[in-house]
Amino acid sequence: MSQSFGEPDDQVDPATRAVADGGYATATLNRWTIIASSGDWGANENAPVNGTLELTPSWPASNPLNLAAGGTEGYPYGGQYGPPPGAGNTFTCPANTNCNTGLVVVNGGPYGCTTSARPGVPSSCIPVGYGGEGAWNEFDYLGFGTNTGGGISAFYIRPPYQQNLPDQFTTVNGNTVANSGRSNPDVSFNAAVNGGWLAWRGFIPRPAWAVFGGTSASSPAWAAIIALLNQANGAPVGFITPTVYDLNHGRRKHTFQDITVGDNRFAEGAFGEDGFFATPGFDLTTGWGTPDVSWFIKNMQH
Numbered sequence: 001m002s003q004s005f006g007e008p009d010d011q012v013d014p015a016t017r018a019v020a021d022g023g024y025a026t027a028t029l030n031r032w033t034i035i036a037s038s039g040d041w042g043a044n045e046n047a048p049v050n051g052t053l054e055l056t057p058s059w060p061a062s063n064p065l066n067l068a069a070g071g072t073e074g075y076p077y078g079g080q081y082g083p084p085p086g087a088g089n090t091f092t093c094p095a096n097t098n099c100n101t102g103l104v105v106v107n108g109g110p111y112g113c114t115t116s117a118r119p120g121v122p123s124s125c126i127p128v129g130y131g132g133e134g135a136w137n138e139f140d141y142l143g144f145g146t147n148t149g150g151g152i153s154a155f156y157i158r159p160p161y162q163q164n165l166p167d168q169f170t171t172v173n174g175n176t177v178a179n180s181g182r183s184n185p186d187v188s189f190n191a192a193v194n195g196g197w198l199a200w201r202g203f204i205p206r207p208a209w210a211v212f213g214g215t216s217a218s219s220p221a222w223a224a225i226i227a228l229l230n231q232a233n234g235a236p237v238g239f240i241t242p243t244v245y246d247l248n249h250g251r252r253k254h255t256f257q258d259i260t261v262g263d264n265r266f267a268e269g270a271f272g273e274d275g276f277f278a279t280p281g282f283d284l285t286t287g288w289g290t291p292d293v294s295w296f297i298k299n300m301q302h
Contacts, residue, residue: 001027002223003036003066004216006058008045010154017059017155024065031238033226036061037215038070038185039149042137042266043171043275043284053273055177057151057284061184064159067241068184069218070286071136071148071191074102075261093125103190105129135262135278135285136191136215145267148191148215149184150276150284156182161242169284172263173274186241188259188286189218197221225293233301243300244288255299256289 027034039045039058046056061068093099093108106113106125113125137147152169158181169177190197193213201210230236237243247255264285265275276284 001032001034002220003034003060004214004219006037006039006045006061006149008049008056009059009062009151010056011046011049012059012155020060021063021065024060024063028065028239031236033223033230033236033238033240034066035069035219035222035226036063036066037149037219038068040071040146040191040214040216042145042147042149042264042273043151044266044273045149045151047266047271047273053271055151055171055274057153057184058149059153059155061149062153062156062182064156064161064182064241065239067222067244068186068287069215069222070150070185070188071213071215071218072133072188072259072286072290073136073138073190073192073194074104075132075134098128099125100131101125103131103133105131130257133190133257133259133261133290135259135264136188136213137262137264137268138192138194145270146193146214147264147266147275148188148285150264150287152177152179152183152284153181158182161245164245165282169276171274171276172265172269175274183284185215185285185287186244187222187256187288188290189221190290191215191218225291225296228293229297229300232297235302237300237302240300247299251299252288254292254295256291256296258289259283259286 038061041048043055045058046052093113095108095112097108098105104127107128109126167179191214196211196213197217199212259278260280263275263277266273278285
């Protein structure tokens, strides 16, 4: 089950929350893997809703039965790192040279090549490997800040699978936050609009292909990964979140790309907003990071 919607954790109507929580419990008993996007307003989901500055994650990602999916973008690539393909870089790659365009390392081939304006658009460059990622934090075409949600729930208690996490986190503004509730995201995936997902937009009068981004893109991407995992496993893996947290250091290192660049302050902190850094290991910006899908499938099978 992939969910690309949400609202501030502390603003959810209690009746709505109760109905949804019951549905998540039923789905979990029936071995569904439930995924929820972590939000697109950083660590302060209330900022665009009512203009307040308290640190607030997004619900239903804050429900402990959901695998909360945060967002990344290629690094160097777009957003706070400069226009694509990154601050100080160009759209050309010399002959027989590897060039990092963000998510993808390309080779210039025998004559050199020109990279595309965003990944996925055909070019003369040859993809040769993984580039790098930072926390998703960019300005959209209207000039509004959009970035990966994350934080600690004010409603849900700290679940057993998170008991080994730190008891407190330090914010971008230097404040200390107690880890007293369900924290998220758990994992992440590419959410950039510059470098976004090409999908069919069929809900308008004239359907067309369009580029989508945000953690609303991360969640269905994770659903596709879980589908591949279920196929390899020969049966649904179901509630996989505890397994993610139970990986030992060695297996986790192979399973996830650890994201250690960027933060999730809404609007880059222009109005005093706070947020969290992407750090080594688990953080309240990208969780454990993004998957190396082949290793993820190997390590998550039951």
